[in-house]
Amino acid sequence: MSLRVTQEMHERRFGRNLGVALLLAGFIAVVFGLTVVKVTSGGFEPPRAPVSEGE
Amino acid sequence: MSDATINSNTVTGEAGFGDYFALLKPRVMTLVVFTALVGLLAAPVPVHPMIGFAAILFIAIGGGASGALNMWWDADIDQVMKRTQRRPIPSGVVERSEALGLGLTLSAMSVVMLALATNLLAGAMLAFTIFFYVVVYSMWLKRSTPQNIVIGGAAGAFPPVIGWVAATGSMAVEPWLMFALVFMWTPPHFWALALFMRNDYDDAGVPMLTVTHGRPATRRHILAYTVLLAALALGTAFTAVGGPIYLVVALVLNALFLYGAWQIWRRDEAMSEADNFAVERRFFRLSLLYLALHFAAILAEAVLRPYGLGGW
Numbered sequence: 001m002s003l004r005v006t007q008e009m010h011e012r013r014f015g016r017n018l019g020v021a022l023l024l025a026g027f028i029a030v031v032f033g034l035t036v037v038k039v040t041s042g043g044f045e046p047p048r049a050p051v052s053e054g055e
Numbered sequence: 056m057s058d059a060t061i062n063s064n065t066v067t068g069e070a071g072f073g074d075y076f077a078l079l080k081p082r083v084m085t086l087v088v089f090t091a092l093v094g095l096l097a098a099p100v101p102v103h104p105m106i107g108f109a110a111i112l113f114i115a116i117g118g119g120a121s122g123a124l125n126m127w128w129d130a131d132i133d134q135v136m137k138r139t140q141r142r143p144i145p146s147g148v149v150e151r152s153e154a155l156g157l158g159l160t161l162s163a164m165s166v167v168m169l170a171l172a173t174n175l176l177a178g179a180m181l182a183f184t185i186f187f188y189v190v191v192y193s194m195w196l197k198r199s200t201p202q203n204i205v206i207g208g209a210a211g212a213f214p215p216v217i218g219w220v221a222a223t224g225s226m227a228v229e230p231w232l233m234f235a236l237v238f239m240w241t242p243p244h245f246w247a248l249a250l251f252m253r254n255d256y257d258d259a260g261v262p263m264l265t266v267t268h269g270r271p272a273t274r275r276h277i278l279a280y281t282v283l284l285a286a287l288a289l290g291t292a293f294t295a296v297g298g299p300i301y302l303v304v305a306l307v308l309n310a311l312f313l314y315g316a317w318q319i320w321r322r323d324e325a326m327s328e329a330d331n332f333a334v335e336r337r338f339f340r341l342s343l344l345y346l347a348l349h350f351a352a353i354l355a356e357a358v359l360r361p362y363g364l365g366g367w
Contacts, residue, residue, distance in 0.1 A: 012071045019072030030109055034172050037105045 070153075074143045078126055078154050079119025079161075086346070087118035087214045090237060093350045094218025094230050097296055097357035102222045106172055110221040113169040114214055117181045120161035121188040121210070127154040128193045132259040138252055158189075173221040180220055184213040198260070201267040208241030209234075215350075229296045236291060236349060239284040243277045243316060244342040250274070250319070251332035251339070274320045277338075281316035285309040288349060296353050298366040304352040308345050315341055 091114045095107055102110070126133065126144055130151050133139035143149035162185050170178025192207030200206075212234045219230035249256055249265045250273060256263040264273045288309055292302035315338040322334060359365030 009069050012069050016070070016072045016075075019076075030112065033105045034109050037103050041103065 070143065070148045074148045075153075075157060077143050078123040078149060078157060079116075080122030080125075081119075083122055083211075084115050084119050086211065088115045089347065090233065090350055091115070091214035091218035091221075093354045093357075094215030094233060095222045096218075097215075097229065097233075097353055098219045098222035100223045107222070109172040110169060110177070110218065113165045113172065114181060114217050114221070116161050117165035117169065117185055118214065120158045120165060121185045123154045123158035123161065124185070124189040125193045127151050127158055128189065129197070130154075132198075132261060135259040136252075136255040138255055169217075169221065174224040176224060176226075177217055177221040180213065180217045184210055184217065187213070199262065201262050201264045203262065204245045205242050208238050208245075211241060212237035229294070232291050232294055232296055233350070233353065235287055236284075237346065239280065239287050240342065240346050242280045243284065243312075244339065244346075246273050246277050246280075247319065247335050247339040247342065250277075250327070251335045270324060274322070278316045278320040281312055285313055293367070295366070296356065298356040298360075300355050300359070300365070301349075301352040304348055308348055311341060312338075312345055 088111055092111050095102060095110060126142055129139075130144045133142050134145040139145065144151055144154055162182075166178050166182045166185070169181050188207070188210035192203065192210050196203040196207050215233035215237070216230040219233075220226065246264055249263045250270060257266050264276055268276075288305045289302075291297050292305050297305075315334070318334045319338055327335060356365035
């Protein structure tokens with residue numbers, strides 16, 4: 001395998017890894033943004049703890 | 056070793072990021088994104104920008120996933136057809152199993168995320184759309200009937216309905232009008248392509264209308280479907296999603312589209328060969344503009360409606 005092919009292979013791997021990293025970061029940002037919107041707009045109600053009658 | 060294998064792109068397992076992205080059929084995704092966006096914005100319910108963005112993103116990813124699954128299934132015929140020979144699988148850059156894995160993963164992710172971000176009905180509709188495109192169209196209809204793109208066109212027509220449902224959580228007549236527009240537009244669009252791609256479908260053994268019923272019959276079908284499409288497109292102007300802006304746009308575009316279809320019907324193969332299918336190619340390009348501008352007009356009506364300018 002020539003040096004040129006090896007260099008191109010590394011460039012492809014780097015581009016692929018960078019792409020996946022950016023996509024994962026973007027996905028996390030979207031999920032975080034959705035969570036903030038859902039919680040602040042009343043779309044999510046946390047379960048309330050049961051209150052016993054004796055208290 | 057043939058010349059075809061002396062290509063750095065054929066180093067298996069070393070595909071670049073762009074090669075995987077190409078599996079998602081980015082050009083088809085633009086149609087999906089735009090029509091879904093119009094469906095979402097035309098809905099009479101305000102949507103939070105973040106939720107709207109997420110909905111369109113996951114609909115686009117779902118559309119892309121079905122594209123990857125289509126390329127996985129159709130790798131054999133993509134190899135034969137000139138138009139598709141440079142796709143990642145037939146060119147040897149990406150393996151079929153990778154396309155299958157990517158398609159299934161993105162399908163599941165997009166459906167679940169759309170359901171969580173918007174509502175279950177939207178998620179279910181996206182799942183059905185992927186199923187329809189991959190199983191009903193790609194696996195069943197495409198290789199068995201010349202009506203493949205007529206029925207299979209439904210898959211490309213669902214995005215505005217999904218966009219609407221993502222916003223409202225319920226069904227209505229309006230998104231189905233947009234569905235009908237894309238559905239009726241698909242056959243003349245693809246049959247024009249089949250006319251000037253000539254032997255592609257024949258070589259691949261795909262029973263397109265040009266192959267099973269001949270090219271003159273395809274020209275007649277293009278005209279017939281364009282007449283029906285024009286009636287539908289103009290009728291839509293007087294519905295809840297239409298209005299004066301849409302009517303003007305539809306009048307101009309349908310006049311041009313009908314003229315193009317009439318020209319195609321009047322021509323024979325000798326005339327088409329003489330100018331290298333110039334009229335058919337022009338009709339195909341116009342069809343892209345046709346759909347984009349109809350949806351842009353629907354969007355304009357919806358955006359201007361709150362200011363008393365859109366609609367009737």
